[in-house]
Amino acid sequence: MARIVPKRVTARVDDEFVVFRIGMRINSLWKVHEWLPVFLAMPRMLRELEADPESGLLATQSSFGLRNQVMTQYWESFDALHEYARDADGEHLPAWKAFNRRVGEGGDVGIWHETFLVRDGEYEAVYNNMPPTGLGEVGDLVPATGSLETARERLGRSADDGRSPPEG
Incomplete structure (x- = not known):
């Protein structure tokens, strides 16, 4: 503890930093095959980021509910966050493409994110x-x-x- x-x-x-909030909402609890792969993708991404101190990820906090999972991340810069999100060799981009291919707009599981650029002293x-x-x-x-x-x-x-x- x-x-x-x-x-x-x-x-x-x-200095400036970025607050990135990302979440998942399970809309159809009984469709485990739709939401479980989405749920399991985030721990892989976090392990990857934590293994790379140069990634730009500073800290992360998670909260879990029955339907909603929310994570708040602190990044050293938007560029570091964006670089990770678009890295073809990383965990995120393939997971994002798989979500869009498999789930897309089907409605059984939702994902969202918000990005806040925070200036020094603000x-x-x-x-x-x-x-x-x-x-x-x-x-x-x-x-x-x-x-x-x-x-x-x-x-x-x-x-x-x-x-x-x-x-x-």
Whole structure:
């Protein structure tokens, strides 16, 4: 089990990064032959990425439900993510082609992804009594005190700039 950091901290990431969310939804639970190959493809991709420290993948988190599986990945750049996705010798591209050939628009299993390009300083995070999680795995954990006490301050926004996100 990961070590709990018994205090309130924030994550500091030096430079731009990418948050990539990818998911699968099982629409027809009884059609195991349709969704199981899709489900089993992701662990192969993760093993491949983890075996290559130069891939650009920084960290990953997964959550599983009965129908929905969601993974959040942190990448050092969009170029690294795109290069992996288009690598003809890697696990992803053949799996993607097989999905489109076998399942396509049949409706029994769905897949999706979202890509967020995050500029340096355009994010904020806070963790309290948590093991390193999300950006806390990617960046440095520092005390969320002083000028890093609130979400507004972590984003470098003043109280009157009109761009402030809600506190939390």
